Amino acid sequence: MKSLRARPWAWGAAALAAALALGLSWCIAQSPLTLYDGLGPILDSRRSPSVESTFYGALHSDGYWRPLRLTQIKAVVDAAPGDPVAAFKAIHVGLVFATFVLFAVWLRPASRAEFTAAAIALMIPAGHHAFFVLLSEAYPINHFLEIVALTLAAAVLARGAPRWWKDALAPLVVAIGALTIESGLLIGVAVIACWMVGWRGVSWRGVAGVLAVLAGYVWIRLIVLEIPAPGLDERATGWWLARLEPDEIVRRFGDNPLPFYAYNVVTGFAGALFSEPRSGAFWFVGRVVRDDVRPWMLIQIASSILVTAAMLAALVPAVTRWRRRTLDDRDRFLLLAFGMLAANAALGFGYVKDEVLSVGVAFYAGGAFAVLARVGERAANRAAGAAVLLVCASVLWTTRAADTFFSLQRSAYNVANDWAAYSLARELPRDWGYEPTRRLFLELQHRNVSRGVPHPEFTKQPYVGRYLEVD
């Protein structure tokens, strides 16, 4: 109670984050598990004899090195053999709560203006397109969401007071993240970046440990196991107004992939900041060219431009203060936002996928908090323009966050129908012929089509779809 009285705005932000997470979790609980990308790992886990063999089997793979990814899935399938769907849903819900509450704890607002800024900033992970797949899909564990939660945990550790156990924990968290998916390397980048801007909750000893883990990762992956980055033929990705399939990417950039990589980094970075391009393609420009612009597209672009412009305007003075060693916490949030987004975009050089940028977007939301808090204080000092900016940012980003609830409903319908139409006998005859995996599939299919997901005809989608992106 003493803490609540001492920090009412921080507790208020945490409560708001928990309420949002609760509503999103309800939608997640109603939704089926993702079929594509989700079923394969579950069936693989059922076939694997043990957690250890899954781990060792995943140590050697082409293009990716993610031994802990399948190991985690195998551990869940073994722990809940009767109903893995419930176990995976519980993990998804837990990760959503962890992400939103850790984000609020990291912001720790201390005044009314900061609380308002935190409330708006919380709408960014709830409504940004890079986060949608983190909420709508589980394959069957959403490892991108896991990495966002771990990175925010690292940022919370860094912002607090230095402790020996934080120095020990930080390298461990980085190692777990890096061995789960490549985006896990960003946890290490976040620890180092926080130290550089002056958040020293993880001291130089912890940072040295993190650097050692990152160096060890590179050495083992590239020198010992010789697992390079994914090739050009790995995935389709956006290119200006079009989408290129892997064979087309190889044909165009096989001799010199650098322009392609540079395009991916720049468009990934810009897409997170401006909601355009998305997944590497300039979809909004394409809609303008085809004269097919709808209100929700304008809402997305305007919300991003408004907040990003305010952040860019605040960046130059923040960099100046960094050079003079006179940073305050708001400057730190802002510098981390651009630094982490740049690092995230650089790590995704191979192809642009919105969800890959989710770690950077979480820090972008932190930067938005810092800038909007400053705007809020100006508004409190009777600057009407600042107040109008704050209201516009709030309305636009809340609309995007509300969109997520409706989009989850639509996504759930699509996935439920995927499960109903899927034929294991046709798609994976080996699993259909093996009794344990066939039984598991039929159980999963039954559980996932029986969730009572409404048809879009009954959800007023034609009205909602004008202002929200639900199709």
Added chain:
Amino acid sequence: MSAGTSKLTDVLLRAAAAPPLALAAFALLLGLGVPPLPEWFWPTPNTNVAEAAALGDAARVLALASDGMPVDTALPVREGIRSSGEPAMMTPLEAATSRGHDELVQLLLELGAGPSAEAAITVAP
């Protein structure tokens, strides 16, 4: 600055916090199992097999069939779901074929739906 402007600024500041708080209240009610706007948001499905087939709702068809609902019986299809010219009573297979839901036709056949003479003509390659 005038008192009027000051008051307006104060109102705007409070207004800025209102939308996220309203959405959080919506989310809280949802999470507590009291969905607001049930007509717009996550209504409980109440379609029968033929209606679900007409809508192309394969998950609902499979869920109802798993619960033991017959898939080859003519059932009433509500106005608003059936289009003009369609009969008020249809089997799921007739409903799916008349709308061109080919994957659903396949699913219904796998579930044991027997095509009527009219539907069989449409389904046959």
